[in-house]
Amino acid sequence: MAFNTTNSALDAAGLPDGPTDVREMTHAHKLDCEAAESDCRFIIQSENEDEAIELAQNHMKEVHHKELSNEELREEHLQTV
Numbered sequence: 001m002a003f004n005t006t007n008s009a010l011d012a013a014g015l016p017d018g019p020t021d022v023r024e025m026t027h028a029h030k031l032d033c034e035a036a037e038s039d040c041r042f043i044i045q046s047e048n049e050d051e052a053i054e055l056a057q058n059h060m061k062e063v064h065h066k067e068l069s070n071e072e073l074r075e076e077h078l079q080t081v
């Protein structure tokens with residue numbers, strides 16, 4: 001019967017065996033601008049690393065007039081929390 005397909009979808013969603021999923025959800029990329037610029041308290045946090053870097057890059061450019069490369073931001077300023 002066609003209804004069986006909905007049952008299997010519910011079973012998959014109801015399985016409580018996902019410690020790796022929990023880690024993925026708490027994994028975020030954070031950039032605390034205070035670490036780079038002592039007079040700024042801007043904080044960026046995103047689960048998407050590319051997005052965090054892009055936001056940080058925009059902030060650094062617009063507020064601090066600094067052109068930082070993706071590598072500089074990733075290696076020197078970005079924290080994983």
Ligand SMILES: [Zn+2]
Nearest residue numbers: 033037040042
């Ligand atoms: Zn700043």
